[in-house]
Amino acid sequence: MHDFAIFWEWLSFGVRWLHVVTAIAWIGSSFYFITLDLGLVKREGMPAGATGEEWQVHGGGFYHIQKYMVAPERMPEHLTWFKWESYATWMSGFFLLAVVYYAGADLYLIDPNVLDVSAPIAIFISMASLALGWLIYDQLCKSPLANNDTLLMLVLFPILVAIAWGYTQLFTGRAAFLHLGAFTATIMSANVFLTIIPNQKIVVADLIAGRRPDPKYGKIAKTRSLHNNYLTLPVIFLMISNHYPLAFATEFNWIIASLIFLIGVLIRHYFNSMHARKGKPHWTWALAAVLFIFIMWLSTVPRVLTGEEQVSATGEIYMASEHFPAVRNAVLGRCSMCHAAAPAWDGIAFAPKGVALETEAQIAEHAREIYLQAGRSHAMPPGNVSGITPEERALLVAWFEGARR
16 A cells, blocks of 8 residues: 555656646747737738738747738638647646545545535535536626626626635635636636637638638637636646645635735736737736735734544544554654644744644644655655654654555
């Protein structure tokens, strides 16, 4: 079983790497085309149907790019589609969600003090919320609200706030942030898969058949693309938030998540305005900074702890081990000065990654992380600042592997 734990850790790392690579590809192409689209200029002598063009220089050469708002008169011989970046990002992200949060539901997904449910129920809630989020968003985009982009986004924001709060009532803080990111990323990828690409295929089919494409398909696709543009920065924050307990493990984490959406929109507005040659609204950075400072303040508000400490069946297995008393003493002596509700180590205000190791229950519940971080590897303590010995590391390995047999 211990070999399986190591394999699973490497699987998680490999899938995470894949997800990051595909996300870079998707976000990079998305940012590029938004910048390109906003920088297009209408000039004399352009081909019929062309709405703008731009000259760019990169890699030692010049590029002359023209855009047709609906479609050119004839179908080009070669057409490059930008879609697999989105699909691969979502699929690798869902795989990572399954590997980390579904397979480790008792540790990462479920908090009995928040909602005491079984792993299958929690996983069902997770998947259902992603699907439901898309259905609600899609129907709003098909409603009369879609005629006004600003009004539609003003309606969508309170929904995102409600979803942020809802996730914190269902899962751990870490999982709540991750799910809010997955919820948003699902909308973005579904926009590409179910709206943008199908609409573009309709236009291509009309061109091949010699029909004049309907402009409405391009308009709909552009609206969804605009939404994806403004949602990108908040999604990036939410996807890396699991490294920052000050964001996800505090009492007002749902407010912090909601404000991140506003900060992302403000920053994107600045760059969109700049690329569209409409000026540089520096006030957006000032307001974003004020909101971020407010977030920092929110994270310092003491967390309200409720309910009694609970131990899962897996945790009880580790507590029953003959090695547990010695392991408890080693962890308390080498780890708990940082991994505590009130860390004693200078410069550390909150337990790293929100992991406290002050009680027997907490140590048992984090047995796998202790094994991987301080037993099988020397990642913890950082720089071995607390002087953990090789014998203590061997003890942690024997404890975990012995309990898993």
